[in-house]
Amino acid sequence: MATFCVIGAGVIGLSSALNIAKQCRGCKMTIISAHSSPDTHSNHGFGICGALHMDKYDSPKYVKWAKLTTQYLRRVMEANSSESAENGVREVSMYVVRDKDGQNEYAETHLFEISRFSRPATQTERQSIGLDAKELEYVLERKDCCEDDVSVLKLGNWVIDPDYYLTRLLKELKAMEARNDIAQLRLINKEISDFSDVMGDAVMYDCIINCSGLASRYLVPDDKVVPIRGQYLIMDASDVTDLIRSDCDRATFICPMLDKVKVGPTHQVGRSDTAVDPNDTRELLRRCESLCPKLRNRRIIKEAVGIRPGRIGGPRLEVEFRKFPSSDRPVPIIHNYGHASKGFVQHWGCAMETAELVMKYAISNAKL
Ligand SMILES: Cc1cc2nc3c(=O)[nH]c(=O)nc-3n(C[C@H](O)[C@H](O)[C@H](O)COP(=O)(O)OP(=O)(O)OC[C@H]3O[C@@H](n4cnc5c(N)ncnc54)[C@H](O)[C@@H]3O)c2cc1C
Known part of the structure; x- marks a missing residue:
């Protein structure tokens, strides 16, 4: 059974966890975060999705991620237009x-x-x-x-209202656990100072998904943040x-x-x-x-x-392998951070790609 640890419960962390859970049924999912909604930086976002301005860090990838996000929002609206308040999404x-x-x-x-x-x-x-x-x-x-x-x-x-939307993403994850679509969902309120904090002897993950936003500056460490x-x-x-x-x-x-x-x-x-x-x-x-x-x-x-969470050069969405004392082989860390002013407009596209990277690099590691 594959075991995953997502660090961060902002819009990037929760949407990544949900996309991974959808791709990898039966997995065990842990989400570790220093803060959760309504106390994340994502809760401050205006949540505007669609055409914003382009800046120097916007690459063709940005357009791709934003398109995937808006396609998803269209589907949310079509499926649930009468419950848009609860979804937190409006046209x-x-x-x-x-x-x-x-x-x-x-x-x-x-x-x-x-x-x-x-x-x-x-x-x-x-x-x-x-x-x-x-x-x-x-x-x-x-x-x-x-x-x-x-x-x-x-x-x-x-426009996504973060307070409603983050609640809905978490509710969807909990519903997946209740239906046994995933074997376990653990929400841990903890501030880590190093990735090795989550890879202790007792807890071993097949993959860490780093959605810690600004904290990636010292966790990775990445001085472009x-x-x-x-x-x-x-x-x-x-x-x-x-x-x-x-x-x-x-x-x-x-x-x-x-x-x-x-x-x-x-x-x-x-x-x-x-x-x-x-x-x-x-x-x-x-x-x-x-x-x-x-x-x-x-x-x-x-x-x-x-x-x-700004980042010189734009968001980082890629895999890195790290060796931890408690693991006999390098563990994949999928980084998904640094979305600056456009975390909402890109989140779903980035979360889909994160799930693809997890399937590609972590599932071979996992005891399925
Ligand atoms: C005022 C404002 C308006 C905005 N308007 C828009 C907009 O209209 N459209 C748009 O697309 N974007 C907008 N944004 C940007 C958007 O809000 C961000 O890009 C997005 O929220 C980033 O999400 P995140 O999940 O990466 O970060 P965060 O929300 O900061 O989440 C990071 C998570 O990691 C956890 N964490 C951090 N450090 C640690 C640690 N050491 N150990 C454990 N957990 C840790 C945190 O507790 C949190 O759960 C706006 C932002 C602001 C501030």
Whole structure:
């Protein structure tokens, strides 16, 4: 019987565990995590999936993983549309407000392939966002612009509410154990300081799956892993129902969730401090109210900070073999970490590939 140990219970760890369990029926699965939902960094995510922006680390693999994720989200919606709250997945329209000059660059990417649809917003739709001509300079970060300099795209995207979604992934794993699809599911709340902490004499795994996000910086160790601080606000604005994004360096999102509106966040590379910074709050309010004037004078329900697991060069998804004192042969470690600002949009595709790597490299090790 194959025995697996997933380190991490964020969106990457839980989706990897679920895909492995589906591929390897009858296995024993242990998930070790220092924190679990609602206390992971994933719980801070806005969960926007579909066409986001491309950055320098986005490779064809990114497009592949994002496509597989959005195909999966389509299936979730088709199967369970009446229970979308419980699933934590919703179809939403996203307005992208951007400088007209950058339009071709955006269209050149493959990203439209991973949206449900994409088209220019109509005049009525533009008006419904309430874009304030005076504020456009601030939104677009350039001087002397007027409303005509702005193009607004409408994209069909999805939003995952992390609190609901992580609960659902775990529920699915527990249901697999209850149906005997997997032999055992163990959830262990523990912070490890080295992979050998999980490979003691008494516990031997055929494969370790490393989904520890930021902690991979010292666990692997991988000095390409960098924290990216994201402070954001939760606002009392249930009438704001459109997802809006400004497409510039200081990208700003107005993201209606199932029961709240998240706005922001900051993108502070190299910072991992989690205390709320009042200066960031002021700046976020200014940015968000400029992009969505409806937010003016609304109550801030909460200010919060999440840290994205950035990685120079993009996510690491590959196998490494390590020898441990307690094992007579090298053990495969499948690394799946470093998804930065795009963990949700890539998670399912990465989890599928993780399960494939487990089947390829670990099953021959396992006592099936
Ligand atoms: C404000 C904000 C907004 C975002 N918006 C979006 C968005 O709209 N779309 C999108 O695609 N992405 C978004 N992201 C990014 C996304 O949230 C992350 O890429 C994703 O959550 C990373 O998931 P993860 O499971 O790798 O990391 P984490 O959620 O950090 O999970 C890591 C897990 O490993 C465990 N762990 C860590 N160290 C140890 C240890 N030593 N021992 C044992 N366990 C350990 C942790 O306890 C946790 O369970 C956003 C992020 C932030 C902060």
